[in-house]
Amino acid sequence: MGGRMHTGLTRRENLTGWAFTAPALVLLGLFMIYPILWSLYMSFMTGKGMNFKFGGFANIYRLTQDPIFLHALGNTLTFLAIQVPIMIILALVFAVALNNPRLRGRAVLRTAIFLPCVTSLVVYSVLFKSMFADDGVVNDALLFLHIISEPIPWMNDPFWAKVLIILAITWRWTGYNMVFYLAALQNIDPSIYEQARIDGVPARARFFKITIPMLRHVILFTTVLSTIGTLQLFDEVNTITASQGQGGRPADATLTLSLYIYNLTFRFMPSFGYAATISWVIVILVGLLSWAQFRLAREK
CATH class of the missing domain: 1.20.5 (Single alpha-helices involved in coiled-coils or other helix-helix interfaces)
Known part of the structure; x- marks a missing residue:
């Protein structure tokens, strides 16, 4: 009972x-x-607007013949290959520096570096567009220091537009990753470093032989998150490099896959099936790159 x-x-x-x-x-x-x-x-439907029909693998074939898609894919992978490593390295360096108990003003510096990731997207986009304008403060400073002889066309040149987007993303999200590294560093037993100092291990070797291996899982976590975020990059390219209400300028130099999906859905004649197919390309890329990163970081 x-x-x-x-x-x-x-x-x-x-x-x-x-x-x-x-x-x-x-x-x-x-x-x-x-x-x-x-x-x-x-993703298996073709047609414009709500007039769609089953098209099988027609959208997949269209991907291979679409130069705009291939251009957007190349831009997205370029941002991923350049910006993510820079951001991860900077976040790690900042975390190690700000974890030093002898550093004065650590709390203020931590807040200053973390603050951009909670800043309004619109505010910081307007700020960047103003700072990097032809007559903005960045060009004025570079001219004053005689680093350049003429203003850099940050938002009118394809190369410099990419550089501007990379700078903007790095500025916004480095502090976010730094917080994870700080938390992980504070969980490492200080006696490990003390023993290494007693044994005469130099600071550089301690960083690469102790800090990096003990942060391996956190580095993997932040790398996967950053990879997913970069493959879905939309906000910055749609606001900072916007021209006449359309992002991705100049000459689609900063056009990403997410922005192309948005254009196909809302700006051009709606092609919902093709846009859905491109969204699954992002899903597949996220899965493949995450799998590859987990394989590379697996414990031996």
Whole structure:
């Protein structure tokens, strides 16, 4: 009898638990799982607007023949290959420097570096567009220091527009990754470093032989997050390099996959099926790159 009472109580607890979680599960299915499945269905549809029909693998073939898609893919991978390593290295260097207990004003410096990632996108986009204008403070400073002889066309030259986007993303998200490294560094036993100093291990060797290996999992975590964020890059290119209401200028030099999806859906004649196909390209890239990073960082 005691067993039956215990079983009945367990069932009531299970039902109560499912009752509490059911609203969250319904919302999760409605706003996440259903859109994912619908986008997969739409990726096999062709046509403009709501006049679409089943096209099989026509959208996949169209990807290989679309120069704009290939250009956007190249831009996205360029941002990924250049910006993510720079940001990860800077975040790690800042974290190690600001973890030094002998450094004065650490709290102020930590706040200053972390502050950009909580700054409004619109505010910092306007700030960057003003600072990097032809007559902005950046060009004025470089001219004053005689580093350049004429203003750099940051937003009118394809190369410098890419550089501007990389600078903007790095400025905004370096502090975010730095916080993870700081938290991990503070969990490392100081006696490990003390023993290394006693054994005569130089600072550089301590960094590469102790700090980096002990932060391996956190570095992997931040690298995967940064990879996902860069492959979905949209906000900065749609605001900072916007021209006449359209981002990605000049000459689509900063056009990314996410921005191209947005253009296909809202700016051009809507092509929902093709846009959904490109969104699944991002999903596949995220999966492949994350898998590769986990393989490279696996413990031997």
